[in-house]
Amino acid sequence: MNTTAISTPDTSCPLCQDKNEHVLWRNDRLRVILIDGTDFPGYTRVIWNKHVAEMTQLSAPARSEVMGIVWRVEQSQRDAMRPDKINLAQLGNQVAHLHWHIIPRWRDDTHFPESIWASAATRSDAQRRAWDARQGEIIDALPAYCALLKESLDSMLTPAR
Template sequence: MSTQETCPLCMPANETVLWSNDTLRVIAVEDSSHPGFTRVIWRDHVREMTELPAAARNQIMDAVWLVEQYQRGVLQPDKVNLAQFGNMVPHVHWHIIPRWSCDSHFPEAIWAAAPLRSIVEKQRWDARKAQIDAVLPHYHAALTKALSAL
C-alpha cells in the first residue's frame, strides 16, 4: 500500500472543510479544548515545504497568514501558535492555534500535558471558552469569505 493510500490527509474523513481549491483546503479542527484551531493542508501528498515550488509555498503561507489574521481579529486570542511538523503525518500541513493565557494548556504546547489548574482557573477558562464558542461561527464565516478572495 502506498503512503498516499494510508495518509489521513490524503484520505480525509469527517473533516469540517471551511474552504478548498485545487491545491489546498482549510479545515476547522474539532478539538473542544482548543476552540478556533484551524489547519491548512496542501492537497497533494508532499512531505516537506521545500518540495513545493516557491509559488506554491507562497500560496499555502498566504492562507496560513490569513487564518492567523482572522483568528486575531475575530477570536482575539492572547497568542497564535503556528506549527508545521509532519512527524506523525508526513504531509505538508500547518496548524494555526489561537491561545489564551487561561486556556487548559497555556503556556505549554497543546500536545503537552496540561498544567494543573485550580478550580477558579478552570472556571475562568470555561467562561472564556463559552465566549469564544459563541463567536466561532462568525470566525468560520468571515474566514471562508476571505479565503474565497485568495
Template sequence: MSQAAAPLQQANCPLCQSLGGDLVYRNSRFRVIDALDADYPGFLRLVWNDHVREFSQLQRDDRLLCMDAVAHLEQFVLNTFKADKANLATLGNVVPHLHWHVIPRFVDDKHFPAPVWAAAKPGVGLVPKQQAILDTRSTWLPALRADLVRAFGT
C-alpha cells in the same frame, strides 16, 4: 501540476483519504479545516492537497501561496478571536502530509505558555474566551469561508 490536475495522493495517508476535520474552505492547492478540538475552539489546519511530506518540497510559487494562506489564517485568529497569541506549527511526525496548525492561544488557557500538546495545567478547563469562540462558531466559520474565497478564490 496544472490547476485542473487531480491532487497527488497516497493510499495510506489519512489526509489524502479524508478531509481531516470540518471543511471550511478548499481550492485546487489547499484546504482549511476546523480541527474540532474541544479544548481549542478555532484551532484551524491548512492542509496541502497534494501529498508532500515537507514544506521545502513545494515549488517556490506554492510555498509563497502556502505561507500567504497561513499568515492569513494567523491574522484571522488574532483579529477575530482576540487571541493573546497565535501558534503556528507544521510537524508531520504522526501524519507525514504537509499541514499547518494555526491555534488561538490565551494566557489563561490550560496549556499556556507551553504548546497545546504538552501536559495541561491542573484544574484549568475551557476559559471564557475559548467558550465565546465555540459559542460563535456558526458566525465565524461562514465569515472565514467568505474571507478565504475573497483572498484566494474558489
C-alpha cells in the same frame, strides 16, 4: 531544483483522505479545516492536498500560496476571536503530509504557556471555571471566525500553480 511534487494519495495517510473533516474552504491544491472537539476552539489546519512532506517540495508560488493562506487564517482568528497568542506549527513527525496548524491560544487555556501537545497545566478550580466560561464565549465566536475566513480566502486573486 524545487518543483511542486506530483504524487498519488497514500492510502495509509490520514491527511490524504478528507473524510469527516469540517472543511472551511478549499481549492484544487489545498484545504482549510476546523479541528472540532478539542479544548482549543478555532484550531485550524491548512492541508496541501497532494502527498508531499516538506515545503521545499513545492514550487515557490505554491509555497507563497500556502503561507498566504496560513496568514489569512491567523488574521481571521485574531480579528474574530481575539486570542492572546497564536501558535503556528508545521511538524509532520507523526503524519508526513504537508500541513500547518494554526492554534489560537489564551493565557488561561488548559495548557498555556506550553504547547497544546504537552501535559495540561495545573489549574485551580476557579481557574478551570474561568476557562470554561471563556471557552464558551470563544465557541460562540466561531461562526464569525468561519465567515470572516471564508470571505478572506474567497477574495484571493492569484492562485499558485
